[in-house]
Amino acid sequence: MSELRKDPVVGRWVIISPERGKRPSDYAVCRERRREGVCPLCPGNESMTPPEIFAFREKGTKPDEEGWSIRVVPNKFPALRMEGETDRRCWGIYDRMNGVGEHEVVIETPEHERELPYLPLTEIKKILFVYKLRMEELAKDPRFRYVVIFKNRGREAGASLQHSHSQIISLPVIPKRVMEELKGGKTHYRDTGRCIFCEMVEQERKGERVVEENEDFIAFAPYAARFPYETWIFPREHASDYRQIRQRQYGTLAVILRNTLKRLDRVLEDPPYNLVFHTSPLLEGNLPHYHWHIEIIPKVTRIAGFEWGTGFYINPTPPEESAAYLREADLT
Amino acid sequence: MEKILVVDDEEAIRALYRMELEDAGYEVVTAATGEEALEKMRDSKPDLITLDIKMPGMDGLETLGEIRKRDKEVPVILCSAYGEYKQDFTSWASDAYVVKSSDVGELLTMIQQLLKEKE
Numbered sequence: 035m036s037e038l039r040k041d042p043v044v045g046r047w048v049i050i051s052p053e054r055g056k057r058p059s060d061y062a063v064c065r066e067r068r069r070e071g072v073c074p075l076c077p078g079n080e081s082m083t084p085p086e087i088f089a090f091r092e093k094g095t096k097p098d099e100e101g102w103s104i105r106v107v108p109n110k111f112p113a114l115r116m117e118g119e120t121d122r123r124c125w126g127i128y129d130r131m132n133g134v135g136e137h138e139v140v141i142e143t144p145e146h147e148r149e150l151p152y153l154p155l156t157e158i159k160k161i162l163f164v165y166k167l168r169m170e171e172l173a174k175d176p177r178f179r180y181v182v183i184f185k186n187r188g189r190e191a192g193a194s195l196q197h198s199h200s201q202i203i204s205l206p207v208i209p210k211r212v213m214e215e216l217k218g219g220k221t222h223y224r225d226t227g228r229c230i231f232c233e234m235v236e237q238e239r240k241g242e243r244v245v246e247e248n249e250d251f252i253a254f255a256p257y258a259a260r261f262p263y264e265t266w267i268f269p270r271e272h273a274s275d276y277r278q279i280r281q282r283q284y285g286t287l288a289v290i291l292r293n294t295l296k297r298l299d300r301v302l303e304d305p306p307y308n309l310v311f312h313t314s315p316l317l318e319g320n321l322p323h324y325h326w327h328i329e330i331i332p333k334v335t336r337i338a339g340f341e342w343g344t345g346f347y348i349n350p351t352p353p354e355e356s357a358a359y360l361r362e363a364d365l366t
Numbered sequence: 367m368e369k370i371l372v373v374d375d376e377e378a379i380r381a382l383y384r385m386e387l388e389d390a391g392y393e394v395v396t397a398a399t400g401e402e403a404l405e406k407m408r409d410s411k412p413d414l415i416t417l418d419i420k421m422p423g424m425d426g427l428e429t430l431g432e433i434r435k436r437d438k439e440v441p442v443i444l445c446s447a448y449g450e451y452k453q454d455f456t457s458w459a460s461d462a463y464v465v466k467s468s469d470v471g472e473l474l475t476m477i478q479q480l481l482k483e484k485e
Binding site: 083 | 428430431432433434435438452453454455456457458459463
């Protein structure tokens with residue numbers, strides 16, 4: 035029998051509607067591949083990108099030439115522009131502002147075929163460090179209120195190139211989804227004096243939705259998962275802003291992130307996915323009611339009329355089941 | 367005289383671009399498909415290519431990849447009625463992206479700028 039579950043933070047209902055006998059391999063997506071020709075993110079093609087903002091490179095090599103291991107460049111054709119003021123204004127009931135923002139692309143490796151979880155741990159750690167550095171830099175601009183870090187894998191999840199990359203966008207407003215989380219967290223804190231995310235982490239640690247845990251982080255399938263094999267990674271210790279990550283935690287985060295992505299690859303046969311960092315707004319400091327985290331959503335089902343019309347999601351795989359499959363995945 | 371290869375599956379666009387670019391003093395070669403563009407590129411060695419994206423068969427972004435395998439230097443301007451392809455990073459192999467309109471002023475300015483940079 036199906037079950038309705040409510041997300042304790044944002045109050046969103048989902049329908050967990052198990053399909054009997056549905057195995058992970060039934061979700062395998064026939065990944066669409068297009069002839070890519072020349073990859074603009076590969077070494078040797080640095081002239082195809084805008085000048086780099088940041089790079090880890092071999093000693094003696096010059097910017098925008100070969101010899102890098104991680105490279106950050108602005109989007110060549112950005113939807114938002116760095117120049118100008120936001121100039122927020124109203125027209126009757128409608129609100130608008132200039133399209134100001136920064137859109138950066140993190141090229142995670144020089145190797146075209148090598149994906150994030152198959153990079154050496156030292157490289158994954160560096161990528162996580164670069165995210166923090168770029169957030170800190172973008173936070174210096176008083177026009178920006180929020181920085182979102184995300185990664186699309188596979189064309190079905192919005193990635194246009196196979197070459198492993200992630201994206202960072204700074205925005206002059208706080209996204210609605212984050213606002214909902216902040217509001218839910220604040221209400222719970224006001225009512226109980228406790229962080230709902232810390233409580234969630236504690237409760238999940240004892241349960242059957244855990245995928246993996248180490249000394250600093252926990253990966254679990256959320257109680258009211260919207261999608262099959264949706265997995266969240268939370269720091270165990272309270273921290274609302276990704277910029278608060280401590281030196282030691284790059285390593286432990288790299289391990290749990292690598293393993294979680296590998297588990298998804300093993301169980302769902304290299305699925306397309308979206309990976310998004312949720313963190314507190316830039317000007318908020320350390321909030322007692324919010325907890326930064328990573329949400330990974332495999333794109334193995336479609337959103338259709340019911341979901342768009344109601345905000346409900348129908349998930350055919352209970353998170354307890356997806357967590358069990360992911361836990362048992364062979365990581366060797 | 368500098369030679370421009372115009373690639374677009376719409377005959378009216380090819381005719382419009384030919385007229386405007388010839389008026390601006392360029393020699394114009396046209397192609398209706400990505401495959402034809404690669405042949406014309408080999409035979410006529412253009413100084414710059416304008417490339418539509420949404421075309422039957424090999425689309426503009428695939429054609430762009432093939433062009434770059436053959437020539438990394440020739441300037442390519444993607445011309446599309448849609449802005450959405452800007453989010454496709456394969457478009458970065460081009461030098462510019464112009465949203466198509468019946469006013470070719472922006473395209474002409476971009477062609478002049480890229481040819482000047484090439485000199």
